[in-house]
Amino acid sequence: MAARDTAHPIALDTETTDLNPFKAELVGMGFCWGPGPADLAYLPIGHHPPMAADLLSAAPEAPPQLPLAAVVSALAPWLTSPDHPKSLQNAKYDRLILLRHGLALGGVVMDTLLADYLRDANAKHGLDAMAERNFGFTPTSFSDLVAKGANFASVPIEVAALYCGMDVHLTWKLTQLLGRQLQDLGEALTPLLREVELPLEPVLAAMEATGIRIDIAYLQELSAELLATLTALEAQAKEAAGSDFNLASPKQLGELLFDTLGLDRKKSRKTKTGWSTDAAVLEKLEADHPVVPLVLEHRTLSKLKSTYVDALPALVEPETGRVHTDFNQAVTATGRLSSSNPNLQNIPIRTVFSRRIRKAFLPQEGWHLISADYSQIELRILTHLSGEAVLVNAYQQGDDVHALTARLLLEKENITPDERRLGKTINFGVIYGMGAQRFARETGVSQAQAKEFLSKYKQRYPKVFAFLELQERLALSQGYVETILGRRRPFPFDPNGLGRLRGKDPLAIDLEVARRGGMEAQQLRAAANAPIQGSSADIIKVAMVQLHHRLESTGLAARLLLQVHDELVLEAAPEALDAVVTLTRETMENAVTLSVPLVVETGVGPNWMEAK
DNA sequence: ATAGTCACG
């Protein structure tokens, strides 16, 4: 059990009563320090006593349980020590459990979940899937161990020890294996794990544990107002339609519009189950029948009511009075985080009404909310990665790049706001591989005009297109693309299809031929986009790690609360506010050094709406 | 469970 041996950390696993770390009670802990059957231990802590019926047949003495307080105080020095290396599968969960018992887990040098995510973002990273894949072994599943409705505390200690022992044993074995695998994949992934993903995990745990305050009473008022509006809209829609139908059923709505009312089917398209009635379709039909605008309005408002206004209050933890999202660090293909239960990365903002929902997100009493977001970070990254001199210069001079693009495309000096919007649409569109059709639809110009703009864009910014095309070629020839920190997104093309291009000289690949299939074309756009979206994720992750530590070391009264891809949300005490805003901006802007400056815009307010 | 839809960057 040598300390400081980061190559051979001790695997650790906690067993609890609940998947939700804010509800879970500690039931036991497992340890594994070597490959053998004797290199394992299980500490029972919170198992239920055996049932009376079991006691009659059971051994006279039930296995001893260790009192929680005794375990916590005895293990605290080891659990919190940065000098005793540990490895866990999804350390954030265990960390949150231990945090509730006052323990700050230290010395996590490996997280098998995060390592496997860096190895292959597309793979499944559950312990069961990894055991199957690497060792051809299927561990007992949790659901086979614990009856429905019961929890781990009801599992007998001897059984729990075997189950937990297997989990920590697998974690130990995977620790060794994944450490080697990441090294074999090149120079970048081990530092990315050690310097970004592993240090980010406790930052996310802290953000989740803090949570964000929600104004429940205000949301309930909003809910009542929405209910009244929705009820009225529903009655009006049925009146206009001349029939009773479920406004929430796309199937019934499609039948009403295209069968009963005979509206123009050419404005819709076929789905697997009938006619599409999505917002784009309904907008085309808006003037054709009075029911359509009513349905559109109803759709928007009922979405907001069910997904946010009614859902959020139910997710407030009674213990803390705040909502604690789950930031998932190992789900997206590109390296971004995702957020769930609730998803706080898709809180409405775009419409006037939806902005009212943001007013429900509050700082701690007496504090301020801060929002800090990267300005045009993806376009800056594309500029940096492509080295397109016109754009590099523009960003270095602090010019308005959307206006610049509009001037270049329209070949005139003075640009109207509408024309600038055209530049913005095309600047962002190229990041996603937008075609002329979509560009025309977004901006209202003709398809021919859109085609001309795109080819002009290509002439003016040739390096942008060379870069994007190179990513497609790399996806085909090497099977993956990379971000600035070396994060990979694999593209496992079928060897009988585009996979046959593996190993070829990337510049010799005929992209037009490769792009012919629908699915393949989509994959190639994703390949061009991944280094941009993924590098943005790299940068904000570095900023979060640095900012969290700087807030701690300076002792400023402020906490990171949320990350929304290019935005950080914090709360700060009034006396710390100015210092925190400055520290946040400077940390985000200097997280990495590119050929173009990174610019962060900040706002402060009494709620999330007013902080933006 | 899957499909359709829609909220966000």
Next chain:
DNA sequence: ACGTACGTGACTATA
């Protein structure tokens, strides 16, 4: 001739 803008998560209907 078609469909073509990347990445997510949640809700409702429907099977």
